[in-house]
Amino acid sequence: DSGVTQTPKHLITATGQRVTLRCSPRSGDLSVYWYQQSLDQGLQFLIQYYNGEERAKGNILERFSAQQFPDLHSELNLSSLELGDSALYFCASSVGSGGTDTQYFGPGTRLTVL
Amino acid sequence: GDSVTQMEGPVTLSEEAFLTINCTYTATGYPSLFWYVQYPGEGLQLLLKATKADDKGSNKGFEATYRKETTSFHLEKGSVQVSDSAVYFCALRRGFSGGYNKLIFGAGTRLAVHP
16 A cells, blocks of 8 residues: 555546546655556656646646645546546655655546546 | 657466566666556556666565666566566656656556466
8 A cells, every 4th residue: 555545446427527536645745646547548647746836747638637735635637528538547646846756656546438 | 758668568477487577768868767566456566666877676576777778677586476467667757856757657568477
């Protein structure tokens, strides 16, 4: 158990809908990261937040947005969902923001878009 | 841009066989390198890491050496067990202290170990 929690574990929804994925980092960690794991794209970095501020952006679609709250939990919002958004979404956390910190991953949220 | 290439799976071995999973990378500078493992139905777990050239990461009998001259970070284990069956991901880290931090992953290699 990494100490990173994600809810829900599974989510099934329809095209065009909007969903929110939630992540709580390990105690003491200030950075939160979101990754998408899909069959065709593999594991891809989406976005990083550090203490409420966005620090890095990867291949995140404009239909997706994220935020980190004062209690350090983070939410990933996915809107106007398409079939291709079906994937496993991982959250990770680390102590600091920088290039020497190890990222610890949560169990993931499996999103299925029908 | 930065990228990681892993050998395609699945890799199927008998218990106690020797394991090698190849990983090569393309990157500027000297990124840190990682192996993560994903057991069925679970998230990613850090297996081992190396932060500079010639460093050897090791954990649970697995080893990998950061080879700058060949831009490689191959994963090895002398004797695999059925419980090692999982998907293994090689990754490099891009970032700088006080700034940002992101992992770039390879496609993953599925390992199946049979008794």
